[in-house]
Amino acid sequence: MIRNGILIDPETLTRSRGNIGIVNGKIEMITKDNIQGLQEFDVEGKMVCPGFIDIHGHVDWDDYCGELSLRQGITTTVGGNCGLSPLDINAFFAAQEKQGFIVNQAELIGHSISLREEVGATDPLKPATPEQLRQMEYLVEKALEEGACGLSLGLAYAPGSSNDEIMNLSKIAARYGRIVAVDTRMITGIDMYSLVEVIAIARQTGARIQVSHFVYQYGTGVMEEALSVINRARFEGLDIRFDSGMYTQWATHIGAVLFNEEYMETNGWKLDDILVITGKYNGQRLTMDIYHELRTQHPHTAVVVFTGIEEEIYMALNHPYAMPSTDTGTYLPGEGHPQIAGSFPRYFKKMVTERYELNIMEAVRKATLLPAETLGFTSKGRLRKGMDADIVVFDIKNITDKAVFGQPNAHPEGIDYVFLNGKLALAKGELMDTKAGKAVRCNKPVYDYQI
Structure with missing residues (x-):
């Protein structure tokens, strides 16, 4: 039982004081009644919302990386981004279903590094042969059948990828109703050709597009123009969304x-x-x-x-279809980018408490419901009866990141509790259940949710 929290449900746009009862990994009740539980947590005055969903990460079974995500309030992470993923998606999920993990994991199937290497298209500056493309098509379809939540393209890492590669594989994802996450080509840092290419993928294949770490691609003085391209595409009826980090590097x-x-x-x-x-x-x-x-x-x-401009971080994340993400990766302690430990606390600190860019409801929506809808996670991202009990309790007045270059793994402050599938995973900075995370398979089409 979570008691006396300020409960935030981004789906119904409600904010109220109350208690949450959890039974067998699900939210059993939300009530103001004084009821008893086997375990009780009094969170007087703290924000209680669905667990954060990191739509762009590279945790991919790394315990240390997963721990740093959990400490930010992230309960579900999406791996396989930027064209780099495990190839045997079924084995990946089966291992988590058997062993558990520190957070929930969903997975994309990656084209530009993993699939191309698997079929022998190892030169990033050259297109795949027709036979190599046929092999990739088979592997993408197999991965989607096994529960991958989409296809990832890391076009910056394989600029020689042909139009046939990109379009044929994206058509398969579109047929399954899954997203295509695109790390766009970085041609000059100021042009829009790479973003126009993404729009063409959506237009020609019907795929739902998730542009990866938007501010890292276009936060170089061209953010306003890039957002205009997104808006024109959405006005045309194309489903283009994006995630963005909190740093200029x-x-x-x-x-x-x-x-x-x-x-x-x-x-x-x-x-x-x-x-x-x-x-x-x-x-x-x-x-x-x-x-x-x-x-x-x-x-x-x-x-x-x-290369980035700080103001363009906030410009990007103000967009109604923008979501915060970490772009976290696998590092040794003391190494890496501060985004691995600081992204989501920094997002709430900067966007809500310091700059007043977003109200708390909108900030929570972008970190929970919007990625859940984008990915088709119908039991996550919402705070109501029957939903998975992935819940974060945080202090909006004191939430802050501590990670910096040189100390990229410094733990954030203000994250009080994290519940994962109903189990207490983090309490006041102390790791509790480190195997509560489950595999998140996508086994049905994702439908477009309009705001």
Whole structure:
């Protein structure tokens, strides 16, 4: 029993004081009556809402990464983004169903790295052959049958992907009613061609599009124009949505084709714009010597690129179809981007309590109901009887991120309790049940929910 909370349900847009009864992993009742429970938690004056859903992450079975997500109030994470995923989706889900995990996991099937490598299309600058494409089509359909919640395209990592690859695979996702999550090509950082390409995917295939980490792609001085492209597409009737991070720096690995010298020059990136965040040069800016050493000897070293404009973070997340996301990834303690531990607390601190960009109801909706509707999670993202008891209790006055470069895993403050499928997973910063997370399979079409 969760007592005396300020209950926020983004589906009915209601905010009221009350108690929540949980039975067998589900919300059994929401009431103001003074009833008893086997376990009781008095959360007087704290916000109680559905658990946060991170629609763009890379947890993918990493315990440490999952823990940092849970500490932010995230109860469900979507992996397989940016074209990188496990290929055997059924085995991935079966393992979680047997063993449990620290958070719930849904999964996309990734094209641009995983599928292409599986079928032998290993040159990111060259298109797949017709036979390789046929193999990928089979694997995508198999993954969707096994419960993948969509297809992910990491076009920035395989710019040689052909139009046939993109359209044929997206048509399969559209037929299943699943999303296509797109990490757009980063051509110059200021053009709209990469976003127009995404609109064309939706228009030609009927796919529902989720543009990944929008501010990292277009928060370089062109956010207003990028949002106009989204709005025109939605006015046309296309279902285009996006997620966005809370930082002006984005992370990836130094071996990516993005860091070929010609791409660096085209984007106007200087070596000093790029910070190493893993390995022996952790915390150092690139020099020419470090650049060549890492590219040739340690291509999986993670780096961050400082290219963004802070105001464009808030501009993006004000859009009615924008959702916060972490873009979290697998790192060792002390390494990585602060987004791995700070994204959602920072979102509420900046957007609600500091800048008054959003009211609490709208902020919760974007972090819970909107991604649940986008993904077709009908039992998540809502605070009412019969829903999964994925619940976060937080202090809106004191919620804050502590993670910074150098201490990217510093735990946030203001997250009091996290319940996962009815089990207490986090209490006052202490991990409790670390195996309460379940596999989240998509087994039916996703329907478009209009706001």
